[in-house]
Amino acid sequence: MQIRLVVAAMLCMAAMSQSRAAPEPGPDGSNLNPVQLHRPPVAPLSAVAQIGRAIFHDRSLSASGRQSCASCHSPDHAYGPPDDADVALGGAALNIPGVRAVPSLMYLEREPAFSIGPDAGEVEDTSLAQKVSLAKGAARATKIADTAAASANLVPQGGLFWDGRADTLQKQALVPLLNPLEMANRSEAEVAAKLRAAPYTAQLVQIFGPTVLKQPGLLLAEAMFAVARYQFEDASFHPYSSKFDAWLEGHAKLSAAELRGWRLFNDPARANCAGCHVDQVTDSRPPLFTDHQFEALGAPRNPAILANRDPHYVDLGICGPIRTDLRAQTQYCGMFLTPTLRNSARRSVFFHNGVFHTLREVMDFYNFRDVAPDRAVPHRRGETLAVLSDLPARDRANLDRQDPPFDRHPGQAPAMSTQDEDDIIAFLHTLSDAAPADGSTGEAGSVAPAGH
Template sequence: MNHPSDALLPPHLPAGGEPGPVVTRRAWLRLLAWSAAGIVLAFAVVCAYALIYPERMPPAVGSIVEEITGANPNPVHLMRPQDAPLSAVALLGKQIFYDQTLSASGTQSCASCHSAQHSYAPDNAFPVQLGGPHMNQAGYRPPPSLTYLYRQAPFSIGPDQGDTDVPVDMTQLASQAAGVQRAQKTALAAPAAPAMVPQGGLFWDGRADTLQIQAIGPLMNPVEMANATQEDVARKLLQTKYLEQFKQIFGAGIVNNPSLLISEAMFAVGRYQTEDQSFHAFTSKYDYWLEGKARLTHAELHGLQLFNDKDKANCAGCHLSQPSKDGLPPVFTDTQYEALGVPRNPAIPANKDPKFFDMGVCGPFRDDMKKETQYCGMFLTPTLRNVAERKVYFHNGVYHDLKQVMDFYNLRNTAPEKIYPRDASGKVLKYNDLPAQYHANVDVADAPFDRKFGDQPAMTDQDIQDIIAFMKTLSDGYKAAGS
């Protein structure tokens, strides 16, 4: 009796009708095994080749290899800021940045709220920081990170002002933009038309146009370094151990000109932030992945896909994730302003007053835009670089981890009862940190905010975990092979 594996397969019948060679099942299975082995070997060779020469892979093959290996199939060369020794002005600025004697309390410096070990953000999880002459005055907003500001343009509305020195009439531009429908923001597409929203500027509300102007703000703020007058600042600068450096750089006569002394001091702080690589290191795992020097895990890669998906997380609609055409690394912000409607933070002392509202661009800490109420509730979109290292999120520090942040985006419209408190009657107080007359400013057009109450959320819990995994690749300090 023949073994089952030797059973004859149907004979091959050539054109003449004569039976061809008889093929046994065992031989047929052997042929299939060798074919499969050949395919696996070929794929392994393709993957190995892709890891060595990823830029040579066709797009279709590259996407498959990316999914399997986590490698970027189309690496780029990133144009990072030049790494060079700090200038004399920047070295002076560094000393000023860390000088506590310039505060009214004598215990607070720029670095007190902008720690180098914490991406130049606070080193604690307080929603706001304490300051003032006796270090017992609470601030109003969590200090933002000072990293990745070197490409920030001045505040503007409408067409990009670029490097123009012509004064801008903000009220006129805002009036021109009023009534123009807001452009929808989607990932991997051009940013929304700049006429629709404000853009650029520093601080959460964009009230400072340069690092130099930004630096003077905390020195004069009564709840921060709390100097009563600029003369107080100048007097303290004249008593510093680095006064001789001022004279050497700016001339001996600077000691007789208080306003110039302060201006040059703040210029020096700005130069320090611009020249020192630690303010814009671009050493994250994602940077090295872009350059083909690191591989993302399956979770990180899936998170990146969701991050860029205009129908899912759509994070890249505001937090741009692609390098520029000339190779500038992405800073993960479009530098525009959004009204997101985050819930009120009761931990901020100022919020104990039910009549107090922080409305960003239209006040209370800038008054040039207070009449442009279409911008009430809008705050600057921050960079997401080093976002996993932060301890508080949003302009009011209401959240303390990325899971809470992602739940807000996912559930704000679909299940608002999970995001906002209720009043005495049980009504959900949606957008409770913004006066009701400005609720129409809140973004409900862009995914994931385009869902309605009761809809399926845009993201699953696993999606959120993968997006967080990707955002962790944006932390600086990753050690890539050959870096």
Template structure:
């Protein structure tokens, strides 16, 4: 049946009034277009207002603005360390840090393994570095980065001990903690107390409490700078071109006191690491995004969401991503220790001995907790700042890119045959870098390790690519 055109319809006459014109189809479309344009303009104005005054926006609106623009809808002011000229002590420490003459070989300094151009980590992809008197001795672990250690607390076990001058009996603390269930790690949520795990300290096993203690270790390590005794270090310091600076700062008597000379030298190295902003620059894209000065791409933003998702990657369960209430920028570590069960690295010479195991907190390089076997296999959670600049990962340097690292987290439990080697009978050697009696220490409670064999991996390839894109925003030196 044919309908009359809109134009042919009779006018509508309201009761008691004049006829009102009828809108044609074209008029209705024109009105609809103007309405949509008006709504779009209003939304654009609202979004612009939200960018200028994000703190006034409801959370739901902030999330929409973040998704569309990549801007942080709730920027913060970060409290960075004060940037001031280095003190005389720190300037002395800088010279010591780069001085190769302090090694037995005359070819190695602190900077040899902690390159300023590589976020104070190694400048190569070797799983361990070569050192010793003739630079032919292999180490046992890849050197960790020296960045973002200025807030590291002394080693402790259990609830946060904070700053204390009272000596801590580690054996007593560990014994008290034995049998207490470890707190589960959840992204963006504080762990339930008591978090009965080791925390704080320096090196992969936390055996040094201060930057001063950390600095002295490599000087007398036979596979590093290889001085036979502390007295050898003192003799080398007395022969340096900066001895007069020691005397000016600490008094002329320091030249006749070898132990004090070494102590003050290492104190100076520690001051250099604390005062020089290159050790804690906080100049990454993520820092600027937190402050509302940069925008994340869709991939980076999605990666951040996955990084923080307690049911997905759950990276933030250990690598804290949120600023503190006091405005301190996140350093992307909870400074606690975890047993992750990474596969053994056959490229480390020490691992050629099948009886050798590096078990972190309980040995072999620290002995005070050797009997506390509940901690065997635990290593310090490192910062993820500048992680994209590293060329080897985990305490044994078994992986060499972030995709391999993320595959380990994603597949360790669901498809272990893709992570670990097989023995002669074809059986997958899961957790093959830890003696079997300590396999129970490995984390299977926190996502994504809470998946079972044969389960669907929690992250897709695209998820992993986006998380890596986000982690690249943690590199210092961002330029828009």
């Protein structure tokens, strides 16, 4: 069984025409054009999803016996990293650092499958290679916050992980179990043996039949299907309960700083955050604050990552080294998936390599990368950081130098003042989800018998 992620609207003009009127702030910070947002339905977890919840929190499935999915994707931290470590530790002894920052698992229910171009999922008989060929040489529209023109860009979009290499939650769930830097099982058979010994095995058999225990591949497929159902069904993965959601619906007021930040967020000549982190309501669905596309931004090389001690090791995102099917497509080297900004204020690790630890550092990078590079990187004792230091010279043509605020040059004024950055950060805090009314955080619970 495969769970296909619900294909997201790719911000085409037709979808934009179906959007409701843009929010209009009132003098008291209210929204004068409220909308009714359509959220995913909330219901008790199915029996399959209950098993998935148990698997998600099961440390015994790791080689160390001390790491579960929830260890890195903490329910108390927006299903992202529970601390400010640049990368998580994994391996058989839980002492091997990874190579990328832990992404959040929230708001993936509308992530489209990986594709090249705006027609993800529409042309089933077009191979990825054909789409890459069509994209070569295509003119790229500038992405700005007040237009959908960039939706026509034939660029990589969709998928899971920083490089988009998994198309379904089911496939994504399996990867950490077999990654030697994460849960570090040596084979699918080893994972299957642990599943057969788990306390929820009887429920697996009730739902999928006794044959499931005899075929390791089938057992893993059904177990990962259960994890995917848990992520899809449990409202804690997509509550849309932020202050900004409440403001869109007319139930909250934004402060003066938050309103200034929202306006800057959508200002195509200045911050232009919404050019990639789209905040428009389409078809009454809450905005995801991502366009699902990939960008090469030139984040500095992170010396805290052990693999980076090898000068020949370079993480180039879509074109390797972890993803292998697009290694030859060098026009995508250095590109990583644009994440949602929902709950970004609750994180302490930013960008694919965890090199930034505060929203201020992130804002400084965007503001100063092209006008004053030395001010664009954090200055930490014992570390030498520089923009573009993790992107080989041969791949720097892929760098985004077109979309504001990256359309400036050394010596020009930055797009934002310090006050502007403060205001945008204030706005980003409105994207943090409210705590569940019942105090729950998606923690593991008992598994009900199948059919209950």
